[in-house]
Amino acid sequence: MEEARIAEIYHRVSNAYQIFSENGNEWEANGLNSTPFKNLVAAALSTVTHSKRVIRACVALFAVASTPEDIARLDDDRLKELIKPVAHYNRKTIQLKEMCRQLIQRHGGEVPATREALLALQGVGPKVADLIMNFNFGGDAIAVDTHIHRLLNRTGMVQTKSAEETAEIINTITPAQYRKHAHEWLIQHGGLICTAKKPKCEECIIRDLCEYQKLASH
Numbered sequence: 001m002e003e004a005r006i007a008e009i010y011h012r013v014s015n016a017y018q019i020f021s022e023n024g025n026e027w028e029a030n031g032l033n034s035t036p037f038k039n040l041v042a043a044a045l046s047t048v049t050h051s052k053r054v055i056r057a058c059v060a061l062f063a064v065a066s067t068p069e070d071i072a073r074l075d076d077d078r079l080k081e082l083i084k085p086v087a088h089y090n091r092k093t094i095q096l097k098e099m100c101r102q103l104i105q106r107h108g109g110e111v112p113a114t115r116e117a118l119l120a121l122q123g124v125g126p127k128v129a130d131l132i133m134n135f136n137f138g139g140d141a142i143a144v145d146t147h148i149h150r151l152l153n154r155t156g157m158v159q160t161k162s163a164e165e166t167a168e169i170i171n172t173i174t175p176a177q178y179r180k181h182a183h184e185w186l187i188q189h190g191g192l193i194c195t196a197k198k199p200k201c202e203e204c205i206i207r208d209l210c211e212y213q214k215l216a217s218h
């Protein structure tokens with residue numbers, strides 16, 4: 001897709017949607033990103049899980065354990081019980097314990113501020129690393145989840161097979177002034193309008209720029 005069209009898409013979504021700190025995002029309202037560590041845990045637990053379930057698990061977890069030391073000390077069964085609302089809670093229990101041990105051993109219990117060090121942690125993939133860099137450490141990499149991956153492919157801004165591939169491309173073609181908050185605008189557009197089962201194209205503010213109908217007919 002040509003640069004001018006991409007810039008116009010960003011121009012419109014940036015006008016249509018607020019950034020999370022302005023719109024009372026539910027993670028923020030429930031304290032899930034009140035510290036870099038909580039944000040990291042919430043993001044790591046969020047894979048293939050609806051946001052409401054992540055919030056339920058994290059509110060319960062952070063009420064009893066909100067530092068790497070606290071979680072590392074928790075009994076496995078207790079931790080499993082606390083994070084049960086999220087998908088794959090058995091696997092995530094083991095990963096979370098190991099991630100906390102790594103944070104303590106490698107980083108003195110702090111969340112590291114580089115993408116490389118984040119990616120080296122158990123259970124942290126590119127999407128989580130980009131989210132943490134963006135929200136906590138002033139990075140401007142656009143974190144791409146399945147919703148953003150779907151939206152960007154429908155629009156024709158990218159034509160990719162995986163969220164990782166989408167992230168690589170979108171981070172190079174997004175104009176610099178939109179990178180910092182692109183994730184927040186795109187995730188709202190994907191959740192409210194360009195929904196998984198039935199996109200609401202008739203209500204969409206970028207309908208005239210989107211290639212979905214054209215691509216779908218091939």
Ligand code: SF4
Nearest residue numbers: 194199201204210212
């Ligand atoms: S026009 Fe339809 S497919 Fe394209 S971004 Fe809007 S809702 Fe999604």
